[in-house]
Amino acid sequence: MGDEELGDPLITSAAEQMPFIVFVCEGPELRIVWVNAATRALMPGRDVVGRPLAEAVSDVDGQQWIEMYASVYATGEPVAGAEWRATLTHPDGSTRELYTNFTISAWRREDGTIRGVIGAGFDVTEIVHARLAAENRTAELRERYEQTRDVITALQRELLPEGLPVLPGAQISASYLLADSERAAGGDWFDAIVRPDATVALVVGDVVGHGVAASGVMGQLRAVLHNRLDDGADVGEALAAADRFARRLPAAHATTVCVGILETVRGTFTYCTAGHPAPLLVTAAGEARFLPSTGGTPLGTGGRFGLHTEAVDTGDLILLYSDGILERPGVALSESRAELARTAARAAAGRALHDPGTTAAERVCAQTVELMVRATGHRDDITLLAAQRVDPPSVLTLDLPAELSSLRTGRCALAEWLATVGAGDQDIFVLQHAIGELLTNAIEHGYDGVPDKDDVRLTVRLTPAGEIGAEITDHGSWREPTRKSLRGRGLALTSQLVNDMRVVPGARGTVATIHHPLRRPAHAPGPVDPPTGQTAPGEPLSVEDTGETEVRVTGTVDADSAPELRQELLHRTRGGNLPLVVDLTGVSHLASAGVSALHHVVAQHCQQGGVLDLRAATGSPAQLVLDLVALPHQADPAKRTDHQAGQPLPR
Template structure:
């Protein structure tokens, strides 16, 4: 006969409800029908755990069974009657010491999950005239759960039909508990292994010290959930609390930045670099009496002080505490020690990262302007976004420089490289360029001098840069570009476009490089956007696509300016910065500079234009004509542009040709009640020679200046000054043309 293999315990048996009793169908021969054992008689045999009475137990076997707590059973299959001895009844949990019932009623004594398993095994043994055995659980009358193991054999009658099953039962509760404990320990070990893996992953992703503290204080320790966690760093003999959970604030603050005194358990753990475990309040008080007074107020009853050791030195401490007294076993202590090692490595790495970041941030703060000066008539906003890798420092910079005459200079640049050397060069170049601009040099000269300065440094670095001088009076921009990006202009209607600026070589490439100036105008409320290439270019995005995206971000509606609310220009700067790549993916640092030309109230430009014309600076005359055109258009007297430009050119040219000193040009628009606007243009010089009106010949190339002034101006004249003279003319807007 085949013997059924030993079961592995109820926890591994398939589950299912026991079969319910009911009408027993007639049987034919021996076999299985409808999942029940069919006896050779008309009585159906229901599978179950049979037991037998002690009256058939041989006398020589009884002492051995009694000594080992083994009971016997006897199941009469034909009559479906189970009998058991007293020991079997005690093991099964039947009161009264007597069992005399059917198999179906006996199955009701079993745990609902185990009854189907026992039924299937008994059915198979009956069908095969073989043996069977299993673990099963029974619930005693008092509610306790016990485990029983049985082994039985089916006996046949003279005709080879199953007649009886006889066997033994014995208590397996201890064995079951042992198995359950083993399974529980195996599950706990697996859970701890999984916890170590998850903790290692979480701590490896922690970048800053704050991240490490957050991860540590949120760790769910398996099998020993702590009631309190503290993470502290060791700094010059003091503990700096980085994070804590499960403690009142006042219980933690008393230790924050307090000296690590030698009588404390934390000091012993740090000094010896081995964990200190205290399983009870009594042990704490006995081993560290001087420290107990303060520790007693926390309400804890067990502690683990774990030193954080990295590179052979203690850098901090973890404290794990419990409300109840607890003796940690070897596995628990190993788990905590392993956790301490993971936290130590992560904390050391995070402290290094924070130190590097603070160094980079401090250096960048020194290199960049601390504040942007306020200039009447314009509003500025700046942003600096470090790269997402390395020291997070680079050569990008911005600057706003107040200039003589109420102008303002804007600088945006990027020194080649992404390291401390590039940042140092950037600082030197920023200061030099600011000095050149503040001296009053025109934009082209400022850029040429800056290029020569960088070339003379002999650093093998170059820099791209855009410098723009903004005339605050009437919104004209004079821009110079040295290998940098074109600026973007946002108009008051929400549209935006790239403003083309004539470019030159980057700074430092050639000491003799010259640059051209591009002139364009802003309307009141227009915004000039300057940025470095980190905002619009990356390995995944080309420059044209990036500039298009920038224009899209710059465009659109902005909230109106309201008192007490954030300026719309700041919101626009935030919008542009938010459109940049995430800091973890950003490959280059980004400098961003925005300027909005506000103009005077009412949206009209200031109605006075005053410029000095250098005696040898003939190119300035052409620039002056352009400034005058813009000024008259913004003042609302565009009909005077052609005449005023022609006559102003004559007076300025006459002043610089016939003197050896600079000339001062002034244009003013007067608005008087009830009268048309009147434009007065004056040119002052230091010559005592007065102009003479004369009629030139047909072949003469000069001498017509005063004739034009006299013919086209509404009024003109020459006025003496202390030294020199002032020539002037006036035009009335309503009478022009």
């Protein structure tokens, strides 16, 4: 479509300067014939005019945009949406996320026949991010939302697992979306249980009905199956126990459930579909197919629980789901099944929404729900549980020089390894602190005053039970440091952070071990929070004046940098005589040495009559540690971060 078709140059100029995204496509190939300046700015470095839409914007393949244009061309029916998320991949490999309000309509000739398609949209990314940021900053809004949430919804969330195991041979993720209707929550549930033989049991079930009764029955059935599978029962035995329970409880009658056991070493998945939809297998090659139904009966209706065993290769993914993802308004069941297989395969391969740093299981659970329900909505609960068989991670072994400067190196390497094995932010936070304290302990107590220092060895592994086992070994002799230690609280802090800690001194050195289970939360679909810009672990300490009596501390405060923090704060307060507000929100790591330094400065102020006001955003690493050690401070909910926001430390 050239200037001669637009007519007046004034109209051409106006169309070019329209402050929204415009694609004009022609013919069945949807060849792009015109885009305006705003659209070109969205995709720098691309020459899109004259190319088919699917070729020009191939990076959005799998995100439903190209299919919608094709549908409008075929039917002439317009399509519109609000705040749809899209991700674009630029030629340099960088990714841009945006949200749009859009309309896609037919471009017709004078005789009414369809010539092409016109898509127009407004970029509302800033509006969406601003709204999300405002919600995060405003604790009052969050509290009002929690208070007005239906009690049944809260009950169902409480009855679902707190988290999913992180295992060496499988990456597991789940997603749940509660019913989008006035009926409130229903009886969907999921579970993933690590068994005594290091296999993992996967469960997705659906109780008939909605409301308090359905949620209560769901919790009881989940407990029965969880206990039997956790004790080592096979699929048939566990279902038989649940069936006996369902026969005694009328509200549990006809509950459907899919239970399977994944053996990651042998590469098999043995399952039963007790009236439930059959699992979906997405192979490492990207092919998706539904597994055979085993013909099992719903609970309380017959007690027949046939089994089927399927081979699962490395890279293959098993998806269990509830029928809410299939039974969507206005979509035939056969069409919905095909869409589920297609969307899950694209998400697993990373060809749908581009979410860097996520696993295939996470993408399948999160993106499949987002992409399939945003156009149609949903009436029933939707639950997805995915497990991908993967190669076990290697053991992390670090030999670190026995110097405090090694702490940052060890902490960064540990965080990278933990992220690789699938640990969540909460567990990375906990393990960085705990292992950092034990490394400091080994350096200070094992080698202090020793002229020839051997390295300190850190060994970390992910056990078949889904636990981190870490060992810190030195070859020195246990002794009190020759200089006064800043810490004195390291082992106490570590014991509060992890499930099990042991320190065994010996003639040839000291061995410290910890064990801590890894869990990842299930995904609750919704807009992705914008980045917070929080300082990354391992950044050097910085103390910056933000006012005459205010400073902002950022970076890492460990045994190496704690003396600097103490010196900087005492310098600014003239030894504790002047008042000072210390904002610790940007501190990414606060070790016990840093806590001791703060205690020292607080004590100086108390002695001199000055006031030291410690502050940290709610949910920030510093605020969590200050709460743990009971150091007086102010938690500022207005600066709430997304790092562990509102989540308690594991016990």
